[in-house]
Amino acid sequence: MNDDIRQEIADAYGIPATFAHRLVGETRKEMERDARSLAPFFREPPEHLSGGLSPEDTRFDPVEAVRAARRRKY
Structure with a gap:
């Protein structure tokens, strides 16, 4: 389930699927915060x-x- 959430968040923030596993956080909110910090790259x-x-x-x-x-x- 966590992998599905990571992939969903990565897609939402324009992060390639190959980097989705690098999103960190215990909650969806923490993973989204991490995705926002990575998205500019x-x-x-x-x-x-x-x-x-x-x-x-x-x-x-x-x-x-x-x-x-x-x-x-x-």
Whole structure:
């Protein structure tokens, strides 16, 4: 019965079935609290992630970036 409850709670909070067994708590309320704390880690990633540079950006000069960094440091 506890496994069924864990799975139900995991489904409700968007936690994958393979992680349902990791929900802890003696009561449903405690397991739901645990699920709420885990849920943010299983959100869908944004559609477009960017590290700051794109292949289309031809203005970036790595040599100049190093020179600028050295100027700022010294």
